Amino acid sequence: MKKRPILVMVAFVCMLIFPLAACSNTSTTIQVAEVTRSIFYAPQYVALEKGFFADEGLDVELKTTWGGDKTMTTLISGGADVALVGSETSIYVYSQGATDPVINFAQLTQTDGTFLIARERKPNFKWEDLKGSTFLGQRKGGMPQMSGEYVLKQKGVDPHNDLDLIQSIEFANIPNAFASGTGDYVQLFEPTASIFEKEGKGHIIASFGEESGHLPYTSFMAKESYLEENKEDMKKFTRALYKAQTWVQEHSAKEIAEVIHPYFEDTELELLETVVERYKSQGSFATDPILDEEEWNNLKNVMDAAGELPKDVNHNTLVNTEIATKVIQE
Template sequence: MKKWIRTGMAVAGIALLASGCGKQAEPLEKVRVAEVTRSIFYAPEYVAIEKGFFEDEELNVELKTTWGGDKTMTALLSNGADIALVGSETSIYVHAQGSDDPVINFAQLTQTDGTFLVSREKVENFEWDQLKGTTFLGQRKGGMPQMVGEFVLKEHGIDPHKDLDLIQNIDFANVANAFASGTGDYVQLFEPTASIFEKEGKGHIVASFGTESGHVPYTTFMAKESYMNKNDETVDKFTRALYKAQQWVDQASAKEIADVIAPYFEDTDPAIMETVVDRYKSQGSYATDPILDQEEWENLQNIMDEAGELPERIDHDTLVNTSIAEKASKE
């Protein structure tokens, strides 16, 4: 009798195994994301991928770095990407050109500027007035780093075009090299370059533009309105996964975050990565939810207006959809 029971169980097991082998798992939906640059500043994005939050939502995020706002927006508008991670100012520029398929901001990733003021010489008790009469190596004209940089200088009573020698005709990728080669007394740099320069004795971090400028939608996930209308469930899933990552980053230590995103920065010293993550966390650069609110939107436009780069003032509701992020934050 026991022999027959064992035989029956074996047959049932084989049948079950065969059934399992024959069943195909549903393929994950591919979402093509173009990021404006590769940066520790975007840690929650990489956490969402590495921790499987996108996969949990049955999404396969195909990430590519497009190196520049213009190239990123071109990829999005030409259907080379489904979603773009780039500064919200680009959606305003596109709208001003009369696009009949507006680019909609639906999930905010970072909520402050990500650059730091680095001096060539060590400065004790730094005051912003010390910039007057110096050579300042800034960022490309029309981009958020440059606009925020000038906004902060003006907030401290400095006219960037009169009170110092402002250099802003160097490509983003070459700014750090120009400073390292001897150009400028001060420079506006992203991490981890700022911390690397400090460690190597090439410069000294004296101030944070992110702390000085307040909350602003510095980098946001956006998509064409037509894509969002046709793929509303996909955008919901994407935003839910992002929110999970934002919450995880908010609760995790700098070392835990640095360990998770390490595969994206293989050439960066782990200790530097941890320092950078801690710096961004402590100044509140990583948004803890994906909601781009009215106040942040107005602050962005004020900064653009002050820089003379705002083509026209756009209502928050025209280019920002908060309903998706609000829904994700409540689930």
């Protein structure tokens, strides 16, 4: 009879423990808005597909918002917790007097991701060959166009005086415009650049990524208030990303292509491998999530050269390296 109270107590303790254990297995949902769907963002898809976010207890819901303006609007309005977009957008928002500025906390890519495409093969291409040509560029104020202009100027080509520069075509329509006969040269992302080469519509003759140096081309960012209120979750998010970045560095382009293929089902695996290898070989994928001051200053130089830097913003104003640094030091 004396054992009965003990059994009751054990049952009571179990009732308390099991719900707590169940709660500990729940995931935190983080909504991420990516500016476009691109092989350029391979480490992000590796983190998702390899379960690195899930291992941290995070349920990352990814949506593509197609364009810097739309992505930033989605983030600011609360339609996403985190945005993957060019770091220049955080400067644009800050310069407009944002009371809750957008903070860069983890870098994904560290070079330009575009390539120069010509209609014909040019084995002896020199940048001055562009002078007098019609150049199909990117959107004014966007990172691809600013980085492209920066490279051209470094090579002695004035994009607004030496070229017939076309910037009036929507981003999604640029490849079709070139394929239809508009322009002598075009600036394109992958996999479109490689597809054009494979189909004989154009030929890759130079990489803007190799020429522009390191800069925070795309980074994960969130509103300052969100980072402050979700410190532990953001640390988990960054840890998962760092795992993916390390995995990408340690594995072949073929292995990476196989992992991220579900996100690019319409792209042949062989082509996917080619694109990954091209980005990997030129160091486009950031090897860690830290956005350092040198890269930030290079970004401002690129923006300033294009006449698009609204104001000088210090690195520590819009960049949080504390989270990434702690993750790497673990």
